[in-house]
Amino acid sequence: MTDYTLAELAAWNEKIESKVREFGLDSYEQHFEICSYEDMLCYEAYVGMPSHYPHWSFGKAYERQKTFYQYNLSGLPYEMVINSDPCLAYLMRDNTLLLQILTMAHVYGHNDFFKNNRLFKRDTRAELTLEMFKAHADRVRAYVDDPSIGPEKVEHILDAAHALKFQVSRTGAGEPCSRRTLEQEKAEAVPGRIRHDLLAFLGEKGRLDDWERDLVNIVHAESLYFIPQIETKIMNEGWASYWHYQILKQLELPQGLYLEFLQRHNLVIRPHQQQLNPYFVGFKLFEYLDKTLGRERIMAIRAEDRDQSFIRRYLNQEMCREMNLFAYDTEDDYIVVSEVADDAGWKAVRDQLANSVGMGGIPAISPQEVDKGDLILEHDFEGRELELEYAQETIKYVARLWGGGVKIRTKLDGKDKVIACNQYQEIIIT
Structure with a gap:
């Protein structure tokens, strides 16, 4: 049983949208879908897409998450949001009213980030996202159903492509070559255009049948779609957390909802033991930058940067110390602290974090x-x-x-x- 009606949820959404406009956020049209926890497990396994091609790894992810959830070893995401136009987000039916309000506000922060950050604007086509994934799913299923190909051969190629899905260009899809350049490339074993994109190279130059080549190119296209999300995890989650906090503070919530809001917000942005919480780091940095640089500047930062440049430019000694960040190393299979955020070590702490975020660890x-x-x-x-x-x-x-x-x-x-x-x-x- 939920403690709200859909009409109440729609009314709160209108209030949130009003605050979104007041704050100057610029988002795509937003659509919400209410789903069960079983549906949320499916969406999580299939990276949020309502239509995705079949592969055993998605089923494995679903069963793993279902088992962890049933034994209270992990929770479910409060929401899931897709970089698409209109922007599609899922809300879990079992959420409380306050949690739905908070996550809707959080979603608008993501929506604004998707629409305005340069990586998403350059490397994705939000208006074609759902159509792209559906077209890919239809093509893969057609190969599976083809008697001359079948599921085992399809899986054989997809397994290899999935293993290499992050060996793609880290600077986006790039511009198509001219006819003259393509003719010149025929004599080149490794064209410069794809020298830093192994999966694209294999899809173009590998000894593959046409249907195999198509499968590799499908995985390549979907990998490029997700690269901006990998490269901006701290910024994106920090931006969404910062704005759900600002919006809910001005919604005139009843006292009971306001107390739950503070509790839920602190759970979202709390530091984690033995791992970095991107919500925590991103929220603290945007909160600090808004106070020191101003609203106009943080709007520009969310448009210009990725996690690595964000950390290098704006993580200073004061924030390293406030967040208790440190650098670490391994010695004889033990993890040891190598630097702390003092005058001599804070830059090493910053640099280690900057080198490890996004695609830096791959x-x-x-x-x-x-x-x-x-x-x-x-x-x-x-x-x-x-x-x-x-x-x-x-x-x-x-x-x-x-x-x-x-x-x-x-x-x-x-x-x-x-x-x-x-x-x-x-x-x-x-």
């Missing part, structure tokens, strides 16, 4: 050349070694899509090394 692997049929890859080594077990499994997936031998140049224990996978899926390290 190794960048780029195609370099083709040598006697073997694809030569380069690991962009920045002091962090590849996890050898994962690297060996990943190179097998690259070889599957390439259709031949693959080698990765990297560093292990301070020495130049090559991890190779031959046509028989055998791994050799030299």
